[in-house]
Amino acid sequence: VFVKCHVDYDLARDSLIPCKEAGLRFNAGDLLQIVNQDDANWWQACHVEGGSAGLIPSQLLEEKRKAFVKRDLELTPNSGTLCRSLSGKKKKRMMYLTTKNAEFDRHELLIYEEVTLMAPFRRKTLVLIGAQGVGPRSLKNKLIMWDPDRYGTTVP
Incomplete structure (x- = not known):
């Protein structure tokens, strides 16, 4: 399978990669050949231009990573009180908000786009x-x- 990358991937900033030495760095616009997709989270790939194979995050892993990123909680000022507990209204903090994640589910993340090599x-x-x-x-x-x-x- 050949894919075009739509994101930059830097090994140094990825805390989930099992072995940084086995990783493969790529930039948006690079063409990769996926050699092995047996693992659900990490695929083996190599650059089409040449080079050795390495690990890249799978589409599923990137979607999970984006879904569970903590979002900044919006703080709304209370009317004249210094503490929220005094206002009588308690805000419930939820990491998984269905309204925001429903939008995430509708829009698939475009990380890799499958392409085909064609003869000139x-x-x-x-x-x-x-x-x-x-x-x-x-x-x-x-x-x-x-x-x-x-x-x-x-x-x-």
Whole structure:
């Protein structure tokens, strides 16, 4: 599996990595080849450009890490009291807030994007643009019929 990274990963700042010497550093935009995904938390990968394989955090581990990060608690000033307990209203502190985590569940974190290595195109690209009714489709069809080895259409 080949992936494009959308985040920077620094081994020195990761406290969860089991062995820092076996880790693989990458930056956003790097292309990695995932060699082994047997472990749920740590994958083995290597840079496509070359180099040795190393451990990278899995998508699941990064999602768990983001879900359980302590959020800053918002402090609201009480009306004229110095202590919250005197106001009669007690705020309940919760690490897992369903309203905030429901938003997290709806938006999957984009850490890795699966990509495919493709061979270079053998043909050059020709784009025909024209207003409706002027005939770019007719011109395209005539070009394809005239020389099908040289001209073709995209496959959606």
